[in-house]
Amino acid sequence: MLKRLDHVAIVVRSIDETLKFWHESLGLPLSHVANEAGQHVKVAFLPLGESEVELLEPIGSNHSVARYLEKRGEGIHHLCFEVDHLDSAIAHLKRQGVQIIDENPYVTTTGNRAVFIHPRSAHGVLVELYEKPESK
Ligand code: ZN
Numbered sequence: 001m002l003k004r005l006d007h008v009a010i011v012v013r014s015i016d017e018t019l020k021f022w023h024e025s026l027g028l029p030l031s032h033v034a035n036e037a038g039q040h041v042k043v044a045f046l047p048l049g050e051s052e053v054e055l056l057e058p059i060g061s062n063h064s065v066a067r068y069l070e071k072r073g074e075g076i077h078h079l080c081f082e083v084d085h086l087d088s089a090i091a092h093l094k095r096q097g098v099q100i101i102d103e104n105p106y107v108t109t110t111g112n113r114a115v116f117i118h119p120r121s122a123h124g125v126l127v128e129l130y131e132k133p134e135s136k
Contacts, residue, residue: 001089002081006130007045009054011069011077015044018055022046028053034109041065054080078116078126086113086131093117105131 012018015033022028028046035042040063044055056077058066068077083089086105093100099118107113111133119126 001083001092002129003084004082005051006080006082007052007054008079009056009077009128010075011056011058011065012074013057013069015042015055015057018057019044022053022055032110035059036109038106039063039065078128080114080128080130082130082132084131086115086129089129090115097121 010018019030023030023046028048031045031047031052033042033044037059040059042057042059044057046053046055056065058069060066061070065077090100090105098121101116101118102114105113105115108130113131115129117127117129
């Protein structure tokens with residue numbers, strides 16, 4: 001069902017500050033920075049091989065990523081796996097009793113359809129599933 005690890009997301013206070021480490025010190029390229037208004041975050045993607053590091057900086061203070069940062073500080077936020085068919089993956093997971101957070105898939109600025117699996121169903125890890133537009 002899962003194709004590959006798409007990205008590891010890290011929540012940070014400031015993307016600009018964090019790029020000094022990931023981009024300048026470690027040398028990962030920066031592919032793009034975008035505002036995911038629907039998720040109340042600014043994101044930066046740093047590709048490496050088949051996968052990417054995603055930096056998440058909350059916009060505003062009253063949404064889930066901002067609350068996460070407030071409570072737990074900077075660190076790994078979620079893992080994202082690519083799937084071929086998101087709807088069938090969701091149906092399969094629901095039959096397994098896995099709790100999906102999003103009622104309906106949301107669409108990222110790069111056109112991926114995505115949902116989150118609740119950490120309660122994933123032994124403490126927030127898991128995101130992506131369906132890339134080209135895999136349809
Ligand atoms: Zn993500």
